[in-house]
Amino acid sequence: MIRAILIFNNHGKPRLSKFYEHYTEDTEQQIIRETFHLVSKRDENVCNFLEGGMLIGGSDYKLIYRHYATLYFVFCVDSSESELGILDLIQVFVETLDKCFENVCELDLIFHVDKVHNILAEMVMGGMVLETNMNEIIMQVDAQNKMENTFLWELFIGIKPEIGSNFK
Amino acid sequence: PLLRELIRTIRTARTQAEEREMIQKECAAIRSSFREEDNTYRCRNVAKLLYMHMLGYPAHFGQLECLKLIASQKFTDKRIGYLGAMLLLDERQDVHLLMTNCIKNDLNHSTQYVQGLALCTLGCMGSSEMCRDLAGEVEKLLKTSNSYLRKKAALCAVHVIRKVPELMEMFLPATKNLLSEKNHGVLHTSVVLLTEMCERSPDMLSHFRKLVPQLVRILKNLIMSGYSPEHDVSGISDPFLQVRILRLLRILGRSDDDSSEAMNDILAQVATNTETSKNVGNAILYETVLTIMDIKSESGLRVLAINILGRFLLNNDKNIRYVALTSLLKTVQTDHNAVQRHRSTIVDCLKDLDVSIKRRAMELSFALVNGNNIRGMMKELLYFLDSCDPEFKADCASGVFLAFTLKTIWLCPLCHFSFLQAGSYVRDDSVPNLIQLITNSVEMHAYTVQRLYKALLDDISQQPLVQVASWCIGEYGDLLVSGQCEEEEPIQVTEDEVLDVLEGLLVSNLSTPVTRGYSLTAIMKLSTRFSSVNRIKKVVSIYGSSIDVELQQRAVERIMKISLIDVALPLPGGPAPAPAPSVPTSQPTFLLDGISSQPLFNDIAAAGENLFDSLCLLSFLFQVNGANIFEWFILFYSTGIPPMTAYNKNGLKIDFTFERANPNPNIAVITIHASNSTEADMTDFVFQAAVPKTFQLQLLSPSSNVVPALNQGTVTQVIRVLNPQKQQLRMRVKLTYTHKGSAFQDLSEVNNFPPQSWQ
Numbered sequence: 016m017i018r019a020i021l022i023f024n025n026h027g028k029p030r031l032s033k034f035y036e037h038y039t040e041d042t043e044q045q046i047i048r049e050t051f052h053l054v055s056k057r058d059e060n061v062c063n064f065l066e067g068g069m070l071i072g073g074s075d076y077k078l079i080y081r082h083y084a085t086l087y088f089v090f091c092v093d094s095s096e097s098e099l100g101i102l103d104l105i106q107v108f109v110e111t112l113d114k115c116f117e118n119v120c121e122l123d124l125i126f127h128v129d130k131v132h133n134i135l136a137e138m139v140m141g142g143m144v145l146e147t148n149m150n151e152i153i154m155q156v157d158a159q160n161k162m163e164n165t166f167l168w169e170l171f172i173g174i175k176p177e178i179g180s181n182f183k
Numbered sequence: 184p185l186l187r188e189l190i191r192t193i194r195t196a197r198t199q200a201e202e203r204e205m206i207q208k209e210c211a212a213i214r215s216s217f218r219e220e221d222n223t224y225r226c227r228n229v230a231k232l233l234y235m236h237m238l239g240y241p242a243h244f245g246q247l248e249c250l251k252l253i254a255s256q257k258f259t260d261k262r263i264g265y266l267g268a269m270l271l272l273d274e275r276q277d278v279h280l281l282m283t284n285c286i287k288n289d290l291n292h293s294t295q296y297v298q299g300l301a302l303c304t305l306g307c308m309g310s311s312e313m314c315r316d317l318a319g320e321v322e323k324l325l326k327t328s329n330s331y332l333r334k335k336a337a338l339c340a341v342h343v344i345r346k347v348p349e350l351m352e353m354f355l356p357a358t359k360n361l362l363s364e365k366n367h368g369v370l371h372t373s374v375v376l377l378t379e380m381c382e383r384s385p386d387m388l389s390h391f392r393k394l395v396p397q398l399v400r401i402l403k404n405l406i407m408s409g410y411s412p413e414h415d416v417s418g419i420s421d422p423f424l425q426v427r428i429l430r431l432l433r434i435l436g437r438s439d440d441d442s443s444e445a446m447n448d449i450l451a452q453v454a455t456n457t458e459t460s461k462n463v464g465n466a467i468l469y470e471t472v473l474t475i476m477d478i479k480s481e482s483g484l485r486v487l488a489i490n491i492l493g494r495f496l497l498n499n500d501k502n503i504r505y506v507a508l509t510s511l512l513k514t515v516q517t518d519h520n521a522v523q524r525h526r527s528t529i530v531d532c533l534k535d536l537d538v539s540i541k542r543r544a545m546e547l548s549f550a551l552v553n554g555n556n557i558r559g560m561m562k563e564l565l566y567f568l569d570s571c572d573p574e575f576k577a578d579c580a581s582g583v584f585l586a587f588t589l590k591t592i593w594l595c596p597l598c599h600f601s602f603l604q605a606g607s608y609v610r611d612d613s614v615p616n617l618i619q620l621i622t623n624s625v626e627m628h629a630y631t632v633q634r635l636y637k638a639l640l641d642d643i644s645q646q647p648l649v650q651v652a653s654w655c656i657g658e659y660g661d662l663l664v665s666g667q668c669e670e671e672e673p674i675q676v677t678e679d680e681v682l683d684v685l686e687g688l689l690v691s692n693l694s695t696p697v698t699r700g701y702s703l704t705a706i707m708k709l710s711t712r713f714s715s716v717n718r719i720k721k722v723v724s725i726y727g728s729s730i731d732v733e734l735q736q737r738a739v740e741r742i743m744k745i746s747l748i749d750v751a752l753p754l755p756g757g758p759a760p761a762p763a764p765s766v767p768t769s770q771p772t773f774l775l776d777g778i779s780s781q782p783l784f785n786d787i788a789a790a791g792e793n794l795f796d797s798l799c800l801l802s803f804l805f806q807v808n809g810a811n812i813f814e815w816f817i818l819f820y821s822t823g824i825p826p827m828t829a830y831n832k833n834g835l836k837i838d839f840t841f842e843r844a845n846p847n848p849n850i851a852v853i854t855i856h857a858s859n860s861t862e863a864d865m866t867d868f869v870f871q872a873a874v875p876k877t878f879q880l881q882l883l884s885p886s887s888n889v890v891p892a893l894n895q896g897t898v899t900q901v902i903r904v905l906n907p908q909k910q911q912l913r914m915r916v917k918l919t920y921t922h923k924g925s926a927f928q929d930l931s932e933v934n935n936f937p938p939q940s941w942q
Contacts, residue, residue, distance in 0.1 A: 032237050035307065037273045044239045061537035062501035098506055099466035100426050103416070106462075125194075126187045128237065129230055132266055140335060141306040141342045143375055146368045147423040148414065155331065159296050162258040 016142040017101075018076065019046065019091040020135065022124065027051035030086065030124045031131050035142030054080050054087050064098050081105045085121050104147065108138060111149050115156060133159065186230045193238075206240050217248055225252060226260050229267050236270060246271050246278050253285045261289070261297060265304045274310040283313050290320040298324070299335055306339035314343040318350050325357040330366035337361070337372035341379045351380060351387070362397050367414055367421050370401070374427045381434050392435050395442045399449045402428050406453060422463040429453070429470040436478030443479040450475050454487055462502070465495070469506050476514045486521055489514065493525040501537055508532065508543035515550045526551050530560070533567045541571070545579055618654050628894065629667035632659040633674060639684055644693045650701040653688060656681060657705025661712040667895055678713045682706065686722055829933045830916060834861035835890065837870070837916070839933075841940050849907045851940050857898040859890040865920040865927075870900055873915045879905040890920065912941040 022031040196202035236242035252264025289301035324336035361373035414421040495507030532544035635652035666673035688702040885900035
């Protein structure tokens with residue numbers, strides 16, 4: 016299971032933080048800081064696996080990371096995930112971002128963090144890998160983007176649902 | 184302002200304080216906008232809130248707004264609403280439950296992407312109640328023909344099962360034809376679902392074993408199908424799915440012969456045919472190896488797997504080396520010999536610059552140490568210990584020691600060695616074990632007490648060290664003052680100086696009560712060894728009563744436990760102690776003599792790790808001396824056969840220590856160590872031995888024919904016994920020597936050879 020997916024830059028500024036387990040806001044920030052601390056110490060030519068820090072969970076957890084230009088992509092996983100497989104997944108994620116944003120760079124992530132979340136949501140769900148086929152992911156993200164600013168009942172011929180009646 | 188305008192603004196902040204101010208301002212604006220119940224800007228505001236939340240600012244006042252967005256009929260609103268819910272909400276808020284109805288409706292929505300959002304949110308953060316309420320909807324969607332929804336439903340089901348395990352049964356029917364799907368996304372998540380079910384329930388596991396043939400077929404198709412652009416990643420067809428299937432196969436094949444057999448062929452095929460030039464190929468290969476090692480595969484396949492790992496170790500890619508070491512660590516117990524073949528590569532990894540790799544290589548090296556490779560391994564591990572980072576030292580030293588003692592429970596006379604740098608990692612409970620070590624190293628007593636005394640002169644703050652030093656001085660103080668040390672220049676020290684030092688410990692603020700107990704006991708013991716008895720009596724009466732008596736008693740008892748004798752030392756004012764039957768009355772001074780060493784070794788073996796700490800302590804004292812370290816360790820650890828006392832009469836004690844002669848295992852190499860505890864030398868000492876007819880014996884020249892008095896040295900001699908029939912070793916020994924002018928001769932049978940010496 017993937018416990019968290021973090022993207023931060025070379026200075027530790029978070030660009031995306033997705034936790035698949037509940038932590039308090041303070042703990043989340045601490046985890047981000049600690050992860051940055053661990054990962055930024057690493058040399059360029061060492062392996063991409065690190066034992067996790069204290070906060071995110073002890074001996075069963077690993078940090079699997081990749082460093083692209085000014086950004087660190089870190090997946091915090093437990094032993095049920097294949098380390099090499101996750102490395103490949105990070106690659107797919109970044110390539111997908113690259114396709115969606117056309118030569119993605121840090122600024123894209125900064126200004127469109129919600130879009131990055133949407134892309135990620137088509138890849139990982141509940142801490143588990145959902146889809147790994149890049150074209151499939153992009154297709155689904157595009158279709159949903161096309162639906163922006165539309166009213167859903169416009170798409171459905173038939174009964175108009177009552178607006179605002181779903182809860183008090 | 185729009186989200187991007189806000190972001191731009193925030194980025195202009197030059198300090199944390201400036202940023203905080205901007206954010207607070209924006210939050211206030213957002214709050215008032217929320218209060219106005221303005222639908223138009225709600226989406227944008229929540230998006231901004233999420234951004235600020237990511238930076239670490241509180242955003243909980245937006246939770247309710249997320250719900251309103253979820254209920255909206257605009258897709259954009261729903262999207263942000265659900266995202267916000269996932270980021271800001273959790274089970275512990277009541278607000279969370281209000282989502283249930285929304286999600287239920289959206290699960291049944293006509294638009295698949297809305298259904299997808301609902302499934303996603305439920306699958307990420309649904310509480311047990313929500314899962315219970317909505318499980319039925321999820322189950323329905325698991326059976327849909329819409330592959331987009333089906334794959335999401337599968338993962339959502341996993342979440343539901345995790346939250347409410349009792350509901351697992353409910354999803355069973357829906358799993359029936361999950362594997363017949365063509366869509367890889369569905370296949371993938373279906374395998375995840377099946378894996379989860381199998382891991383949770385042994386019944387499910389047995390039930391799903393029948394899927395093995397189908398899984399094997401799917402895997403085969405992936406490998407053999409040729410180029411499929413849709414699923415291709417670096418020339419391999421859907422490597423992620425392959426890895427998933429391999430993992431499920433592992434779980435199904437574990438401890439089941441039939442399943443294991445059914446997957447044997449495909450595993451061999453994947454193992455030999457997978458292209459390894461890219462990481463994806465290696466990921467598959469790695470998963471295959473793990474599966475092979477975990478199921479009941481035939482030995483040929485296992486060897487193939489380990490060889491793949493061996494190849495991984497030579498790969499330039501550090502990640503590959505890392506996973507190889509991790510896997511080898513898991514298999515080294517069960518497939519020890521196969522892993523041994525890669526020992527030299529593993530040892531090379533100790534020199535890797537990467538900390539993660541070094542650590543794994545270290546752990547693996549420990550596991551690989553055995554009687555045959557001990558010399559080489561020890562050398563490498565000592566270099567490693569010497570040069571490794573501080574974060575490693577404790578574990579490394581500990582591991583080095585554990586590996587050796589657990590494999591080879593044998594103590595021998597101490598020589599020089601060093602764990603210098605790891606010295607500060609010693610634990611307090613190592614003291615009794617270290618004392619035991621010192622006790623057994625008979626010829627080193629004079630040297631040890633001298634070194635420890637000198638250490639005390641330098642530094643009395645390290646409590647374990649001080650305690651051991653006190654004990655030694657109490658025990659061997661006479662050797663100290665008489666300058667018996669042979670290994671280095673004996674120091675000139677008087678009884679008074681020694682007592683000064685011990686008394687100094689009693690008064691020092693640095694000494695703990697336990698330490699004071701040790702030093703007081705030492706002073707008391709010296710009353711039988713030193714001549715300045717009056718001084719001692721005075722000290723004892725002053726301090727004995729003011730120091731916590733219970734602590735004193737405990738400290739003493741702890742010391743006594745080491746010697747396996749239950750003796751209560753006389754405390755000032757206390758009752759007279761009962762005499763201890765096992766203390767030989769002819770030798771009042773040495774309480775620890777006359778004990779058979781054998782049972783103690785078992786204790787020490789059990790102590791294992793603590794003994795390491797004892798060695799660490801000694802590292803304070805002994806100098807690094809290249810050749811000696813290795814000699815010591817070779818002696819110390821080379822066989823695993825415990826030493827024994829062969830003869831012990833009239834003050835003459837003869838210990839046997841053992842070595843296996845390489846390469847001939849039928850030859851036992853026995854070294855005799857003769858020591859003399861009487862006050863006069865034993866001269867013209869001759870040791871002779873005879874063995875039964877089926878053995879052959881060779882006696883080499885002795886080190887000397889004078890056994891010095893008072894245990895000040897030993898005579899050693901090597902015996903080689905050829906025992907081709909592996910019969911129980913027996914020996915008859917004849918001893919002749921001159922003592923105090925008279926000639927002595929004795930014949931004795933030695934029958935208590937440890938089984939390992941002749942088996």
